[in-house]
Amino acid sequence: MVQLLFFYFAIAVIGLGIAIVNSKNPVHSVLMMLVLFFHMAGFYLLLNAEFLAAVQVIVYAGAILVLYLFVLFLVTLKEEVKISPFIQKGYWLGFIIAIGMFVTFIKGIQNFTLGPHGEYTIETIQHLTHTKAMGKAIYTTYILPFEIAGLILLIAVIGGIALAKREREGA
Amino acid sequence: MVHLSWYLTVSAILFCIGVFGFLTRRNIIMMLLSIELMLNSVNLNLAAISHYMEDLRGQVLVFFIVAVAAAEAAIGLGIVVTLFRHRKSIHTDQIVSLKG
Amino acid sequence: MNMPLYLILIPFLPLASFIFTLLFGKNLGQKAHWPPIIAVLTSFVCALIALNDVLHGTHINLDLYTWFESENFRASVGFLLDELTAVMLIVVTSVSSLVHIYSVGYMHDDPGYYRFFSYLSLFTFSMLMLVLGNNFLQLYFGWEAVGLSSYLLIGFWYHKKSAADAGKKAFIVNRFGDFGFGLGIIIVYLIFGSIHYETVFAQVGDVVGQNFNFLGFNVDLITLIAILLFCGAVGKSAQIPLHVWLPDAMEGPTPVSALIHAATMVTAGVFLVARCNPIFSLSETALNLVTIIGALTCFFAATIALVQVDIKRVIAYSTVSQLAYMFIACGVGAYGAGIFHLYTHAYFKALLFLGAGSVIHAMSDEQDIRKMGGLKKYLPITYITFLLASLSISGVPGFSGFFSKDEILAMAFASPVGAGKFAWFIGTVVAGMTAFYSFRLFFLTFHGEFRGTEEQKKHLHESPPTMTIPLILLAIGAVAAGWVGIPEILGGSNHWAHFLAGVVGHPHFHLDHSTEWALMFTSVAVGLFGIFLAYVFYLKKPEIPVRLGQAFPTLYQILFNKYYVDEFYSAAIVQPTIRCARNVLTAITDGKIIEGIVNGIPRLIGNFSTILAKLQNGRVQHYAAIMAVGAFILLWIFM
Numbered sequence: 001m002v003q004l005l006f007f008y009f010a011i012a013v014i015g016l017g018i019a020i021v022n023s024k025n026p027v028h029s030v031l032m033m034l035v036l037f038f039h040m041a042g043f044y045l046l047l048n049a050e051f052l053a054a055v056q057v058i059v060y061a062g063a064i065l066v067l068y069l070f071v072l073f074l075v076t077l078k079e080e081v082k083i084s085p086f087i088q089k090g091y092w093l094g095f096i097i098a099i100g101m102f103v104t105f106i107k108g109i110q111n112f113t114l115g116p117h118g119e120y121t122i123e124t125i126q127h128l129t130h131t132k133a134m135g136k137a138i139y140t141t142y143i144l145p146f147e148i149a150g151l152i153l154l155i156a157v158i159g160g161i162a163l164a165k166r167e168r169e170g171a
Numbered sequence: 172m173v174h175l176s177w178y179l180t181v182s183a184i185l186f187c188i189g190v191f192g193f194l195t196r197r198n199i200i201m202m203l204l205s206i207e208l209m210l211n212s213v214n215l216n217l218a219a220i221s222h223y224m225e226d227l228r229g230q231v232l233v234f235f236i237v238a239v240a241a242a243e244a245a246i247g248l249g250i251v252v253t254l255f256r257h258r259k260s261i262h263t264d265q266i267v268s269l270k271g
Numbered sequence: 272m273n274m275p276l277y278l279i280l281i282p283f284l285p286l287a288s289f290i291f292t293l294l295f296g297k298n299l300g301q302k303a304h305w306p307p308i309i310a311v312l313t314s315f316v317c318a319l320i321a322l323n324d325v326l327h328g329t330h331i332n333l334d335l336y337t338w339f340e341s342e343n344f345r346a347s348v349g350f351l352l353d354e355l356t357a358v359m360l361i362v363v364t365s366v367s368s369l370v371h372i373y374s375v376g377y378m379h380d381d382p383g384y385y386r387f388f389s390y391l392s393l394f395t396f397s398m399l400m401l402v403l404g405n406n407f408l409q410l411y412f413g414w415e416a417v418g419l420s421s422y423l424l425i426g427f428w429y430h431k432k433s434a435a436d437a438g439k440k441a442f443i444v445n446r447f448g449d450f451g452f453g454l455g456i457i458i459v460y461l462i463f464g465s466i467h468y469e470t471v472f473a474q475v476g477d478v479v480g481q482n483f484n485f486l487g488f489n490v491d492l493i494t495l496i497a498i499l500l501f502c503g504a505v506g507k508s509a510q511i512p513l514h515v516w517l518p519d520a521m522e523g524p525t526p527v528s529a530l531i532h533a534a535t536m537v538t539a540g541v542f543l544v545a546r547c548n549p550i551f552s553l554s555e556t557a558l559n560l561v562t563i564i565g566a567l568t569c570f571f572a573a574t575i576a577l578v579q580v581d582i583k584r585v586i587a588y589s590t591v592s593q594l595a596y597m598f599i600a601c602g603v604g605a606y607g608a609g610i611f612h613l614y615t616h617a618y619f620k621a622l623l624f625l626g627a628g629s630v631i632h633a634m635s636d637e638q639d640i641r642k643m644g645g646l647k648k649y650l651p652i653t654y655i656t657f658l659l660a661s662l663s664i665s666g667v668p669g670f671s672g673f674f675s676k677d678e679i680l681a682m683a684f685a686s687p688v689g690a691g692k693f694a695w696f697i698g699t700v701v702a703g704m705t706a707f708y709s710f711r712l713f714f715l716t717f718h719g720e721f722r723g724t725e726e727q728k729k730h731l732h733e734s735p736p737t738m739t740i741p742l743i744l745l746a747i748g749a750v751a752a753g754w755v756g757i758p759e760i761l762g763g764s765n766h767w768a769h770f771l772a773g774v775v776g777h778p779h780f781h782l783d784h785s786t787e788w789a790l791m792f793t794s795v796a797v798g799l800f801g802i803f804l805a806y807v808f809y810l811k812k813p814e815i816p817v818r819l820g821q822a823f824p825t826l827y828q829i830l831f832n833k834y835y836v837d838e839f840y841s842a843a844i845v846q847p848t849i850r851c852a853r854n855v856l857t858a859i860t861d862g863k864i865i866e867g868i869v870n871g872i873p874r875l876i877g878n879f880s881t882i883l884a885k886l887q888n889g890r891v892q893h894y895a896a897i898m899a900v901g902a903f904i905l906l907w908i909f910m
Binding site for chain 3: 108111
């Protein structure tokens, strides 16, 4: 059963990925991305990480993609869908690099060995619920990165406003 | 029984698709979207390994990556907006003033 | 024993005066002659003190300052004071002082007044260092330094092209000789392990018979060293084949000709041979070579002097010829006689030159003797001193030239060296020629009718005392200097030969008295005949030389054009060198190869950078692709 779900999610994700990259219309790409994010959330659920699945959907699908859509509507021209989506000169180079990287990664995966197991076994997480387990980890061991992540988000807010505001006339 | 290597393979494929998209798309926003794809593949990778290692470290990292990716997407799109205002174009082959 | 102060003062006072006059002479104006004159007169007094010490038996051989020492090679400034040095010191300082005083009058209005005197001081310093040295390196240093001073002084009026060329010619021709000389010094060091005279001369007996492998030939070592050292002497003392610079050196001011090209610098070659007599005495071949070159040069130069018409050229060729006499003496082993002639010649030759300078000065810078004549009544002091000098050079009995020349001829005849008798024969013939051309010069200049222009006649005047007093003093030397070497058969006790015997040895050959008388009689007769012939040719019947010139036109042309040696050197050496320099070295090596490299490397770098610049084309995805490739390669390496 789990395997079946895994295969479904995997094929969906890969198919959607290829479709996103090859699509002419950027809005279509963003919408397909939305579907892809839902499938990623599915993956996380398979991995017993429901908190992550929730975060994925809320943040990525709910916030980031909306942002992309807004900017897309701001800048996309009508003629965009008529021309080729790929740059003229670098297409095959990109393709070869991607294939090369894939081959390298496969080789790496074949030689991959897992490290020592930690203390958060699946039973423990299921017992605590994943959210509480994540909370325990973040607020004790990883409190500093948490604060820094907050700072980064603050900078993002300020930066976004600074970059996108219009120059006032005569200010 | 799903092996770890399957997750890693899926993640690798997704990453390579993202690289391909980044290197070949003309639209800057599509480039940024490919970056999001790459980040997602990494997230999957980390979550899978963390699950099989029975440790939460990977998933905590995923949490932070999501946060940072959001911030980075915001800033990136802000730059795209500014660029569009000045150049009236968001095609990478038309924005080459750093040439030479 | 440590170094006495007077010995240090002798060369270094002129050095100080050179530096001082060069730096501050401009401000002193017409008074710029005082520092050099004071310096050189003090050196002369110190030289007298040195002579006095040597007469009482003092010998000094000390290193004043060691520049560096590397294994057994010691480069040092050192002084060697023995009889030979003392004689040279007296000659150099006395003639130099008199020339300094003379130059006050002669160079009076010249714009380069202070420069002239500073160069004279430089020359005096260099010559004194050469003479005082106790090692070959100092000798070489002095050698080159006098060459430099000679160049500076010959080309003193550097605006004149002929003077500048003459200076260059002197220096370059000397380089040919100095090349051999340098090689000789190097071989001396290689064989003897030292360049100090004391060490070398003590060991020279040990290497007799050793051979040196030179380009596959086995040459006798001593002969090789002697010949190489002699090369330097040939260059510096203007013997064949390197004599060509001396007549051209007459472009310099006359006091320079008197000091450098008569009395001191050109005698450095003779000094070298005399100083190195332990080496030369052990090589029969080298001695023969010296004698033969001396004899040939003697004859060669005298024949050219017979027909020259420039007053200074005649005296210049006469100098070459007389230097050859000194080499003949050294070649046959009578070094003492050679130095004796050097000493007497310094005085009468300097006198001849300075007298010629006086004449030139009076004639408003005219040097052609065909335009002179009858100057006797206008220049009485010059006339008398010139006459005394001419009598001395002609070997008239009683004058100093007679004693020294006679000594040389006698020694040449008696010597066991193979070429001795040949040299004696040539020497006697040339003695006659010397008398002839000297008096030809004398009669044409001072007797007869004045053949110059009216303008020149108006300016004829005797020279000022600053010029005539040195003439008188030199005349005393020209007459009496030889009286220290009166040979035994005439009643003297030949103090000279005994004095120098400690350094140069005593010739082991003697003549019986009747032969000596016969030889003396021959040379006197030949000399007087020469004077008589000149009298007939140029005073009584002046049409004879003209008819002789017309009867033998080719011979006359050859002699007048100095045997075309200059033209031969120009065609054989100078022109090919210039052509090679222009067409090969400048055009190809410099123009193509070196310029090619110097320009080509930047061009190459430019091309390469143009290629590299294409990497930066402004496309972000391009950069990203390169980064991806880099990451990919890194992954492979670490996988």
